[in-house]
Amino acid sequence: MAVITILGAGVMGSAMVLPARDKGHEVRLVGTHLDQAIIDSVTRTGRHPRLNVKLPDGVKAFTHSDFGKALGDDTDLILLGVSSAGVGWAIDRLCETLKKPVPVMMITKGLMPKDGAILTLPDFVQAEVKRRTGMALDLAAVGGPCIAGELAVRRQTGVVITSRTAGLAAKLCAWLETDYYHPRVSDDMAGVELCAAFKNFFAISVGWAAGQHEKAPPSENNAFNFNAASVIFDQAIAEMMVLARYMGGTEKSVWGMPGAGDLYVTCQAGRNSRLGRQLGLGLSYAEVKAGPMKDDTIEGAELGIALAATLKQLMAAGKLAAAELPVTAALLQALTANDKLIMPWGKLHRYA
The missing domain is CATH 1.10.1040.10 (N-(1-d-carboxylethyl)-l-norvaline Dehydrogenase; domain 2)
Known part of the structure; x- marks a missing residue:
């Protein structure tokens, strides 16, 4: 069993609770500064108000100010589930909170312009954390047709997981695959x-x-x-x-x-x-x-x-x-x- 901390309690980040918990992992859901009502609802009733479902038992919910507490020293994987507009905020939280490198799988989608070229978001996050903290994080990303509301009620879903770190995508596929969530390895990050x-x-x-x-x-x-x-x-x-x-x-x-x-x-x-x-x-x-x-x-x-x-x-x-x-x-x-x-x-x- 792994410990998975999800940063971002929006619909897609929270929907990932389902395969993670169904595989037996410990899941800690951390809201952003915009997710307080969601975290309050999950803490109080277990229900996610935007997904309109009760999340699996055992999910631990945290406010953004408790990100460090949620990470602890035992988190095996961070799922980054903020919106693309919130990536800068998430990088700030990672840089100020991480004490050691932890693998990150990005649910967040986007590309960044830089010096007349275009960077993938995982490459941008990895470079920024390295520049600011000296830590080299292993980054992975997930892509494919996945509507959060369908995943939240365990509809059949297929995605790919990709990483430039050898073996990481395969490990994450094994961690998250269920009888309804079907991740496959891709070596094509770009x-x-x-x-x-x-x-x-x-x-x-x-x-x-x-x-x-x-x-x-x-x-x-x-x-x-x-x-x-x-x-x-x-x-x-x-x-x-x-x-x-x-x-x-x-x-x-x-x-x-x-x-x-x-x-x-x-x-x-x-x-x-x-x-x-x-x-x-x-x-x-x-x-x-x-x-x-x-x-x-x-x-x-x-x-x-x-x-x-x-x-x-x-x-x-x-x-x-x-x-x-x-x-x-x-x-x-x-x-x-x-x-x-x-x-x-x-x-x-x-x-x-």
Whole structure:
């Protein structure tokens, strides 16, 4: 039995309690400074108010100020489950609290621009902790189609775990595999992390088709707009392959669970798809953020805004083929220039 400390009591971090506890591990759930109501509920009733489930017996809940107490000197694995916007906060907590290196598996998804290039989030966290504390942490990451609410009620779920540390991904798969949670080893850190981040970005474009359908006058036969959505979905996969190759990743990750699988799930529901729908209805990104999604964190949009300058520089320098990234360019224009999202149909599928 291992001791697993989860930093971040949001839906995905907390859903990971299920396979961890079902495998017999001791689990300590630590909320961020934004999770106090969740920690209070888990402590008082055992229920997670956002997942709307009772967590397994034996879970120990801690506030962020007690992160050191939760870690103790016996934690075998830290699961980092904060939002991408909270990574800086989490790095601060790791640097001020860790007394010795502890392996970290990141549930958090994202990429970081740095010196005209793009870093995976595990590489960024590892480098920052090393720079600030001198400790070299072993980092792993999980990717693939995993909706927290489904995992929280033990629906069948498949993911991949990847790490640059030899043997770590395999060990974590063994620690977490149950009869409903099926992690598999991947040696493609760059590709998995690229897909994990960009699937949110491209889900916006697929969701746009739904808004266009609602905006259009009713057709004589009440036809849907699935053709358009599927064309955009396929183009998104092609563009993720371009980006994965640039990052040093493999196409297997893109057409597998981290890419196509996770994009499919993300397009079914969630904030990124809802943003796409609003853009498809004709609103600008600024109008959406000032109105119907004012209080929502939309990670695909935040990723695009954060990487926009770097992606444009890479395309201008020929390091990324601009002609192969028409949906990427259209999304960046909509997110950063406040233009309406217009799908460049004539430029799609011209990469062959």
